[in-house]
Amino acid sequence: MTLFHHILSFKKSIRLKFYKSIKSTVFNTLNLTILFIKQYINKE
Numbered sequence: 001m002t003l004f005h006h007i008l009s010f011k012k013s014i015r016l017k018f019y020k021s022i023k024s025t026v027f028n029t030l031n032l033t034i035l036f037i038k039q040y041i042n043k044e
Helices: 003-043
Strands: none
Touching: none
16 A cells, blocks of 8 residues: 555545534434424424
């Protein structure tokens, strides 16, 4: 494995981690929003 390939794979793994964290954040936010809406509807 050359240095160039090593750097490429390193960048790829960082990007994957980045996407995963964004995905989980969006997912958590969606879940919280849904919970909030349900509670709001129940209060009405």
